[in-house]
Amino acid sequence: MPETDVKQQLVERFREVNGDHPMTAADDAYVSAQFVTLEDLCAVRGRDADEVRRLMLEGRLPLPGYLRSDGAEMVPADLFTLADEAGGVDRLEAWFTAHWADPATGKAEWSAYLSGQYVCLHSVTPAAVQRKDHLTTAIDAALSEPDAGSVRWTERLHALVDELDALEPAFTAYDRLRFGGPTSRDTCIDAVRARFPRA
Secondary structure (H helix, E strand, C coil), X not given: CCHHHHHHHHHHHHHHHHCCCCCCHHHHHHHHHHCEEHHHHHHHHCCCHHHHHHHHHCCCCCCCCEECCCCCEEECCCCCHHHHHHCCHHHHHHHHHCCCCCHHHHHHHHHHHHXXXXXXXXXXXXXXXXXXHHXXXXXXXXXXXXXXXXXXXXXXXXXXXXXXXXXXXXXXXXXXXXXXXXXXHHHHHHHHHHHCCCC
C-alpha cells in the first residue's frame, strides 16, 4: 500500500476517534513544543514511518496525540519506549494490560492508550496512568471530606494537586474541543487551587 494511502487512513482514523476540530496557531505552537513529528522520530530511531502508521492502524501502537494544522502527525518522543520495555510491539499489549489486576480494567486502559488521547500525561506509562487515576479520585473525594477547608486538609489537598500538576502538561484549546469540555487540569488543578488557595 502506498505511503500516501496509509497516511490518509491514519488521518481518517484519528478524526474518527477525536472528531474534526480546528488547530489554532496557539495549539500548533504548544504541540510542536511538547511533541515530535512521527517522521522525525522515526528518522532518529531508524524506523520506517509507513510501517509505524500500519502498526497504529492495526491497534498495536497508539495513534498520534495530535494532527498539527499542517497535517503532521505529532507523537510523544517516547512513543517506542513501552514497546521496547515490553520486548517488542508483539508483546506490548500483554505487558501493558498485566499492570492491572482486573483484566477488564487493563483492556479498557489499553484501548484508551491506543486512542492516542493520553496527552494528559508527560510520559504515558501504566504507573503514571494509575497514579493519575488515584490522584484525581483522591482530589475529588477530598472536596467532600468533613474537615474541608481546615489548614491540615488544605495542606493534604495541595500535596495531591501538586503531584498531579507534575504529571500533567498544560493541554490546549483543541483538547477541550475533542474531549467535549474541561480537562482534568482544569477541574482538578486550576479550579481547586482557585477555590482553595494556599494559606
